[in-house]
Amino acid sequence: MTSLFGRLWLSYLVVIALTLGAAAAIGFGVAVNRARSVNELTPISFARPAQMALATGGTDGLLRWLVEQRHRHPELQLYFVDQSGRELMSRQIGGRELPGTNGGVEPVVTARNGSSYRMIVRRTQNFAITVGDFLLAPEVLIGIVLAISGVGCAVLARFLTRPIEQLRTGVRTIAAGDIRTRLAPALLRRRDELGSLARDFGRMIESLEAMIASKEELLRDVSHELRSPLTRLRLAASLAKQEANAASESEFETIEREVERIDRMVGEILRYSRLSEHGPPIGSQAVDLTELLEEVVADAHIEASEARKSIQIVSSCRAEVQGDVVLLRSAIENVLRNAIRFASKNGRIELRMGSVGGLIRIEVDDDGPGIADQDVGKIFMPFFRGEASNGAGLGLAIARRAVLLHGGDIRAANRPGGGLSVQIEVPLASAHEAGGVGSLAGA
Amino acid sequence: MILVVDDDVELTQMLQRFLAGEGLSAIQAGTGGEALRLLAQRAVDLIVLDVMLPGIDGFEVLRQVRERYDTPILMLTARGDDTDRILGLESGADDYLSKPFNPRELVARIGAIFRRMERREAASRLPIQLGPLTMDPTRLGVLMNGEPIRLTTAEFMVLEALVSAAGKMQTRARLTEVALGRPLEAYDRSIDTHVSNLRRKLRLGPDALLEIRSIRGAGYLLTAHLS
Numbered sequence: 001m002t003s004l005f006g007r008l009w010l011s012y013l014v015v016i017a018l019t020l021g022a023a024a025a026i027g028f029g030v031a032v033n034r035a036r037s038v039n040e041l042t043p044i045s046f047a048r049p050a051q052m053a054l055a056t057g058g059t060d061g062l063l064r065w066l067v068e069q070r071h072r073h074p075e076l077q078l079y080f081v082d083q084s085g086r087e088l089m090s091r092q093i094g095g096r097e098l099p100g101t102n103g104g105v106e107p108v109v110t111a112r113n114g115s116s117y118r119m120i121v122r123r124t125q126n127f128a129i130t131v132g133d134f135l136l137a138p139e140v141l142i143g144i145v146l147a148i149s150g151v152g153c154a155v156l157a158r159f160l161t162r163p164i165e166q167l168r169t170g171v172r173t174i175a176a177g178d179i180r181t182r183l184a185p186a187l188l189r190r191r192d193e194l195g196s197l198a199r200d201f202g203r204m205i206e207s208l209e210a211m212i213a214s215k216e217e218l219l220r221d222v223s224h225e226l227r228s229p230l231t232r233l234r235l236a237a238s239l240a241k242q243e244a245n246a247a248s249e250s251e252f253e254t255i256e257r258e259v260e261r262i263d264r265m266v267g268e269i270l271r272y273s274r275l276s277e278h279g280p281p282i283g284s285q286a287v288d289l290t291e292l293l294e295e296v297v298a299d300a301h302i303e304a305s306e307a308r309k310s311i312q313i314v315s316s317c318r319a320e321v322q323g324d325v326v327l328l329r330s331a332i333e334n335v336l337r338n339a340i341r342f343a344s345k346n347g348r349i350e351l352r353m354g355s356v357g358g359l360i361r362i363e364v365d366d367d368g369p370g371i372a373d374q375d376v377g378k379i380f381m382p383f384f385r386g387e388a389s390n391g392a393g394l395g396l397a398i399a400r401r402a403v404l405l406h407g408g409d410i411r412a413a414n415r416p417g418g419g420l421s422v423q424i425e426v427p428l429a430s431a432h433e434a435g436g437v438g439s440l441a442g443a
Numbered sequence: 444m445i446l447v448v449d450d451d452v453e454l455t456q457m458l459q460r461f462l463a464g465e466g467l468s469a470i471q472a473g474t475g476g477e478a479l480r481l482l483a484q485r486a487v488d489l490i491v492l493d494v495m496l497p498g499i500d501g502f503e504v505l506r507q508v509r510e511r512y513d514t515p516i517l518m519l520t521a522r523g524d525d526t527d528r529i530l531g532l533e534s535g536a537d538d539y540l541s542k543p544f545n546p547r548e549l550v551a552r553i554g555a556i557f558r559r560m561e562r563r564e565a566a567s568r569l570p571i572q573l574g575p576l577t578m579d580p581t582r583l584g585v586l587m588n589g590e591p592i593r594l595t596t597a598e599f600m601v602l603e604a605l606v607s608a609a610g611k612m613q614t615r616a617r618l619t620e621v622a623l624g625r626p627l628e629a630y631d632r633s634i635d636t637h638v639s640n641l642r643r644k645l646r647l648g649p650d651a652l653l654e655i656r657s658i659r660g661a662g663y664l665l666t667a668h669l670s
Binding site (some may be wrong): 232243256291298 | 454457628
């Protein structure tokens, strides 16, 4: 019972069980006391007050006292028999004798006018606590109460924990990098503390998103502005090289190489930020993924063979999705290029494509070093592997955005035999219509 | 004579000097309007056209140039924007280079376009006829069912390569060599854009008499359904 739900449910149930137990104990104690006090009563104990009532109020007084006693001791019956053997209210004498009535000595009460009555005290009901005294057997009753409160507590605990669960789902999707996540409207409408927590949380996401957006905007603007000076820098370097002597050749080559690097980074940053603009209009046409995959592989062969690595499509299937062919191509291409980059020397990259449910899954496996387990989720973040000389380390981040824009998902995992496996999932044509792009663009 | 169209004067001046150093003479234009005026006055062999221009943008300039001239055009597209590149090639550019470009790469591309033009001039001047299609290599003219079709140099070269080897698959690498005068690079889809332009302009398809078929991952093949 480590879940909040379990703990709440259990503690409510324990409280109810304890309350029930205490109530039962108190009730039992009261009943036992009462039974004991009744059992201790003897006819003698009634004689004095009866005598008093008769002496002061006559038979009327005695009758009033009698009514009073009947309320107080419903289990007892008091009879008054005169000398002629007639009962005061002409009742038949019944019931059992009290335990204290030893020897049949019955008290006699005398009125002022001299008439006297024999007082007979009988028990008409047994006061011992029996099963019949309760509507149901106590164990059955307790069982029913516990069952009902068990269900009730479960409902209550669920009522309290469900919004927390919803909040958690939201937090998780955001942690997975989908900052555009919005919490369930039902949660936001709640008027209790959990509702305000959810609303505060929503505001937090919005300001986070704004902060991230402004950071990306800055990055994009800087990159954009860098292009013109970079072009001029390249040209100036080339001009200088044209006019320079052989001695400075290698320096100029370094300049050109470094400019080229900055240039590639700028390109990637711009491509990435173009994908992240709010609700980017993505083209929607039928895309033959089978063909696209083969084209990308054919293209990548040039790069792979230069690095003495091989690419193979192990399995494929017919697959058509709705979407933007340029974005889908860049998603597959970036994942594949990453695999080429990290595959071992003379290594092999394997591709598999298949349909799973309403999804098309493309798996790209390399035989490289893989990734530290705690970092597996981070490789789709910008600049995560930016240390390598090729590009800015935005390739996988670009791939992720492109896939998300198609209502799909992208994941990475270490392969059991070593190497990294990246899986791209894109909804098939029909499934894509319902969610995906529309809801994202509207978010 | 190369016409460089870019609003960055500092850049065009340096480019002019750099091209001169490579033995290429160039003139410059800061706007699309100026470029069109210069085209009317001077004999221009090639245009280097930036997509981002003040006033009328590069694509519009490209369209207006193509209405009147067959001059080869090399587009300078924004780095990181694939749609610009595709749009450029679809609008009739012969090749593209993303900006910031490597000046030596620019010279190589210019050289490739010139070599291709020389090769075309050296090639047979005899018209080619295949079914409803007539090609005149001298004037880059193409007639489809007697109707003239306007093709860019790159498109013409691709079509010529496919027609002269009709029924045989041409690899993307070979088509890139022939049409663009340079080797196929990784992730370079230029040739595919040229082929899809051809299909659109000539209305080639499975139902037509001529069809350009894609051989996935390998290349293209022109087939004729002639009776």
